[in-house]
Amino acid sequence: xxxxxxxxxxxxxxxxxxxxxxxxxxxxxxxxxxxxxxxxxxxxxxxxxxxxxxxxxxxxxxxxxxxxxxxxxxxxxxxxxxxxxxxxxxxxxxxxxxxxxxxxxxxxxxxxxxxxxxxxxxxxxxxxxxxxxxxxxxxxxxxxxxxxxxxxxxxxxxxxxxxxxxxxxxxxxxxxxxxxxxxxxxxxxxxxxxxxxxxxxxxxxxxxxxxxxxxxxxxxxxxxxxxxxxxxxxxxxxxxxxxxxxxxxxxxxxxxxxxxxxxxxxxxxxxxxxxxxxxxxxxxxxxxxxxxxxxxxxx
Numbered sequence: 001x002x003x004x005x006x007x008x009x010x011x012x013x014x015x016x017x018x019x020x021x022x023x024x025x026x027x028x029x030x031x032x033x034x035x036x037x038x039x040x041x042x043x044x045x046x047x048x049x050x051x052x053x054x055x056x057x058x059x060x061x062x063x064x065x066x067x068x069x070x071x072x073x074x075x076x077x078x079x080x081x082x083x084x085x086x087x088x089x090x091x092x093x094x095x096x097x098x099x100x101x102x103x104x105x106x107x108x109x110x111x112x113x114x115x116x117x118x119x120x121x122x123x124x125x126x127x128x129x130x131x132x133x134x135x136x137x138x139x140x141x142x143x144x145x146x147x148x149x150x151x152x153x154x155x156x157x158x159x160x161x162x163x164x165x166x167x168x169x170x171x172x173x174x175x176x177x178x179x180x181x182x183x184x185x186x187x188x189x190x191x192x193x194x195x196x197x198x199x200x201x202x203x204x205x206x207x208x209x210x211x212x213x214x215x216x217x218x219x220x221x222x223x224x225x226x227x228x229x230x231x232x233x234x235x236x237x238x239x240x241x242x243x244x245x246x247x248x249x250x251x252x253x254x255x256x257x258x259x260x261x262x263x264x265x266x267x268x269x270x271x272x273x274x275x276x277x278x279x280x281x282x283x284x285x286x287x288x289x290x291x292x293x294x295x296x297x298x299x
Contacts, residue, residue, distance in 0.1 A: 003296040007113040007120045009106075011130040011168040012193060018296075019137070019171045026138050026285075026292030036295050037066035043294070044096035045123070046072045046079060046088075046112075048103045049225055053259060054123045054131070057286040058100055061294060070096070089115035097298060104226060119297045126226065127187075129161045132258050133168035134289035139282045140174070140216060143254060151175045153214035153253070155207045156241050156266050157234075158186035161220045161258050166190060170197035177202040179210035181237045207241050211251055218256040219243045219266050235265065244268040254278050 003018045014022065028034035043062045045055065055071060062069040079088045085108050092099050093116040102123035103109055113120040122130055137147075144150045152169065154162050158180045166186055169176045170193075178186055178201045185203065194200040204210050211217050222238045223231045243255060243266065255267075255277045263269040271277060 006297070008130050008293065008297070009109050009113060009120070009122045010128040011133045011164050012171060012197060013130075014171065016171045016173075016197075019134075019168070022134060022289070022292050022296050023138055023141060024292075025296055026134070026288045027141070029291045029295070030285075030288040034295075036299060038062065038097075038294065038298055039066040041065075041067040041097040041298055042095065043067065043069040044072060044092045044099045045069055046077065046092070046099065046101040046103070047123075048074055048079070048101075049124065051102055051123070053283055053286050054100075054102055057290055058123070061287055061291040065291060065294060067097075067294075085111040086115040088112070089120075092116065093118045098294065121293065121297070125160065126224075127160055128164045129258070130164050130168070131286065131290055131293070132161055133164040134293060135282060135285040136165055136218070136256065136258070137168055137172055137174075138285045138289050139256065139278060142281070142285075143278060144215065147172045147174045150215050151177065151213055152216040152218055153207075153210040154178045154180075154201070154218050155210055155243055155247070156180065156219040156238065157184050157222050157224070159220060159224055162186055163190045165218065166194050166201055167197065169201070170194040170199040173199055175199070177204060177210045177214070179204050179207040179241070181205075181241065184234075184237060207247060211247060211253060214251065214253045216256055217243055217248065217251075217253045220258050221260070221262050222266050223262070238266070242266060242268065243271055245270060248276070252276075256282050259283055 005013045059069040089112045098119040100121040100123045106125040106127035257279045
């Protein structure tokens with residue numbers, strides 16, 4: 001095992017070397033060049049939020065690795081319904097070899113990790129989505145053969161996906177420009193952490209400026225789960241930030257989206273369905289990146 005951290009709550013819980021090790025392992029597993037498995041090991045998967053890619057990719061990864069995954073939805077356990085998070089953490093740690101949790105409050109993920117004596121993986125919180133970043137970086141590395149001289153433009157909301165991506169890009173020494181409406185930028189503390197890691201992104205307000213020299217244009221939904229009451233306000237604020245043919249005109253940039261996409265809002269249907277979109281490669285790589293992470297954490 002080349003990863004010393006015991007939990008992954010955000011991508012910068014890994015060092016740059018550990019991140020590279022996870023991506024190397026993921027690439028080897030995907031290519032069929034690494035047959036490490038996790039027999040008789042169990043992953044407890046706790047979900048407060050619904051999921052397509054997170055549940056399916058983690059469950060499939062554990063199956064392919066010879067282990068087992070247990071889905072625990074909001075109606076299946078007592079988390080948030082009378083049982084303290086710390087009690088859930090200690091109980092699950094007595095049964096499972098690792099816990100993956102997809103939650104609203106990032107503090108709950110931190111409490112799980114504090115009280116569980118098995119690895120805890122953040123499958124998404126309102127603050128961070130490190131597993132998505134692992135898949136994103138694996139996809140970029142596959143597309144361009146590495147990170148040297150690759151530029152990425154993030155266009156849209158400075159949300160949890162953006163925040164983890166900024167940190168992962170800093171660890172990978174990847175050049176990123178962020179373009180968001182003024183009041184929807186990446187959190188200042190996250191920008192400071194990226195700077196400490198060695199590479200804070202450039203920030204511009206005009207999305208056209210952001211994508212002009214980009215090799216990759218990355219976007220995500222403008223209205224995340226739990227923000228439905230802000231929908232009209234956010235749609236108005238993000239006018240002009242849609243990733244569409246006009247924005248991409250004159251560039252050869254590949255397009256990424258973590259999915260699900262709200263087609264017609266942050267991205268148009270024709271862009272998602274175009275040859276420049278690598279969203280399906282990106283989605284598949286959730287499986288391989290998480291398999292690599294599980295092996296690194298559990299062997």
